[in-house]
Amino acid sequence: MAQINNYILVCGGTGCRASHSAEIIDALKNALEAAGLAEQVQVIRTGCFGFCEQGPIVKIVPDNTFYVSVKPEDSEEIVREHILKGRKVERLLFVAPDTGKHVSDSKHMEFYKPQIRIALRNCGFIDPENIDEYIARDGYAALGKALEMQPDQVIREIIDSGLRGRGGGGFPTGLKWKITREVQAEQKYVVCNADEGDPGAFMDRSILEGDPHSVIEAMAVNGYCTGASKGLIYIRAEYPLAIERLRTAIAQAREYGLLGERILGTDFSFDIEIRYGAGAFVCGEETALIHSMEGRRGEPTVKPPFPSESGYKGYPTNVNNVETYANIPPIILRGAKWFASIGTERSKGTKVFALAGKVNNVGLIEVPMGTTLREVIFNIGGGIKNGKKFKAVQTGGPSGGCLTEKHLDIPIDYDNLLASGSMMGSGGMIVMDEDDCMVSVAKFYLEFTVDESCGKCTPCRIGNKRLLEILERITRGQGTEEDIDELENLAHVIKDSSLCALGQTAPNPVLSTLENFREEYLAHVRDKWCPAHRCRDLMSYVIDPRVCKGCSLCSRMCPANAISGVLKQPYAIDQAHCIKCGTCLEKCKFGAICIK
Known part of the structure; x- marks a missing residue:
């Protein structure tokens, strides 16, 4: 067998896949085949490198050359110049915005320098569908070590590490495991909350796409510590790539004897199933998540009892999110003191x-x-x-x-x-x-939470709807100063009286923008003006007759036929017909159109 001299790592996360990274992989393999290098250079599809703005990413190992914004048609040049001739393709290197110079190695990029990758340690380094590559980076060594310890010893290590739940609540992870372990029951469950529904969030998805075995291993350790023999991963169905890689990883772990009966020759048996969510944000709350897995409506319940005491099907259930699990194997292998040395006094890692x-x-x-x-x-x-x-x-x-x-x-x-x-x-x-309107931002988030509310409790179901109605009036220019006071008072009532964290925290965007940007709210209600020019009902597009050349381009491009005039004479916008789409502002070549 020929010796492999180089590895070409290609990002296979969702973002880069959408930018044709699969085609890049095929093109690289074809170029290597044509050059007679298919046996000496291996192309590996990895998980997310993290530098999504610069994707698709291609990294050459062992010299760690980091190519950005790669296209399939660049593959032949990468093989010809870099692999064959040993010359970097400079036009594909990252350009540092502060110096304007090319940076060839990710270790010298400001994006990566301050980072310490623990949960993301394998993302961008291994093929997530190859268990051997995970094992080569100490994969499942933590499970082996844990099985040689007493469950209480492992839990003590997690407690001493200071790891807190990364799903939002921040509850001490080891303490949750301890509580579940101490409850006596004939059956217990371990659950991974992979129902990541925040707008703009893709942390858990990227870990599952890039390093699924880390979560599987950690769930097995959790099962050993808490006395659970069954694991459930609750993941939203619109994460097809993460689901596909989880299925592959679970099958591989079973094949290697790392899931199933008598794991690693011990008396410990543990297996994992995948359960699918339909995209309900409220199911990120652990009791609503459990109800959804049981086939019931995804609604939260009053706690106590907590899931650790009575959860899935009434049995003790330990729920942690993806990122929390991804931290477990390194803690067991490197020790609680190592993890606790990172971070702050009350927030470790x-x-x-x-x-x-x-x-x-x-x-x-x-x-x-x-x-x-x-x-x-x-x-x-x-x-x-x-x-x-x-x-x-x-x-x-x-x-x-x-x-x-x-x-x-x-x-x-x-x-x-x-x-x-x-x-x-x-x-x-x-x-x-500076171009964002904070009143509109608050309205955007409230629209989301109103839509995602399960409707079980009155403060969230009705109170947040009333908050949204007030914000809609304000952004339409129909608000009053009394509305601002009502907004604030109602927000506090909802926070204090809602059943679950969704309702209790839904007013946060409103309260924080009121606290930090009250002058913007006052501008909307007093002056009927949006300082950021984002609220359509509070803005107008106007043509400056002193600047307009009468070229008619704006009139020809206007989808509402709201602009009229005579060639070579100043044009005018009919405000009654203007739909405020901004096309005229975008197309004008003379800067004659402005927003008021």
Whole structure:
């Protein structure tokens, strides 16, 4: 068998697949075959590299050359120049925005430098559908080590590590395992919550697509510690790639004797099934999730009893999310002290964030707890797109709040974000610039939570609907200052009286924008004006007659026929017919059209 001299890693995550990375893999293999190198160079499809803004990503190993924005037609040049001649294809290298110079190695990119990848340790490094590659990177060694320990010893290690649930609540993981273990029952269940529904969030999906075995291994360790013999992964059906790779990984683990009866020759037996969700955001709440798996309506219930005492089919059930599980194997292998040395006093380890919005480097990142928002947005994220001014960042998805410039130097952890009026959530982080209207942002998130409410409790079902109606009036220019007071009072009532976390946190975007951007609300109700020019009912497109050349382009492009005039004379917009689509502003070559 020929010796393999190079590996070509190609991102096979959902984002890069949508940009034809599968075709890149085929093209690379064909080019290698044509060059007679198919036996010496191996092409490997991996999970997400994280640098989504620059995808598709192709990485050459062992020299770690990092190519970005690769197209299938670039494959032949990569093989000819890099593999055959040893010359980097410079036009495909990342260009650092601050220096304008090419950066060939990801280790020298500002996007990766501050990151510590624990949960994402294998994403972008292994073929997620090849169990041997996972084992080669210490895969299932943690399960083997755990089976040589007493369950209480393993749980103590998780408790001492300080790992808290990464699904949003932040409950101590080891304590949850301990509670489940101490409940006596003939049957127990281990559940993985993979129902990631936050707008702009793709952390759990990327882990399942890039490293499914890490979750399977951790669930098996959980089963051993808590006394459970059955595992259930609850994943939304619109994650087909993650589901496909999970199915493959489960089948491989069974084939290798790492799931099923008498695992690794011990008395411990454990197996996993996949259950599908229909995309209900409320099913991210553990009791609603359990009801959905039971075939019932996905509604939360009052706690106690907690699932650890009475969960799936009435049996003790331990529920953790994907990212939480992904941290378990490294903790067992490297020890609680190692993990606890990373992060802050009350928030240990790292956190994965889906960095999105008006930031240059959109992607998946993993940073130590305590990293500031400024470092995430301006160093890792590369700053705001198009040189715009930073305005706010929404953390925690629809349940979180909008933080401003005054919060940029606050260390990111569970307690600091809560104290600032937001929350960690599962890890969504959406950046906004000066062109975003914060009233509209609050309305957007409330539209989402109103639509996703299960309707079981009155404060959430009716209260949030009333909040949305007030916001709609304000953005239409029909609001009053009394509406702002009512908005604030009602938001507090909903937070204090809703049944589950969805209702309790739904007002957070409203309250945080009221706290930090009250002047924008006042502009909407007092002046009937949207400072960001986002609320259509509060804006008008007008033509400056001093600048207009009378070329008629705007009139010809207007879909509503709202612009009229005579050639070579200033044109005018009929406000009664204007639909405020912005086409005229976009098409005008002379800057004669503005927003008022």
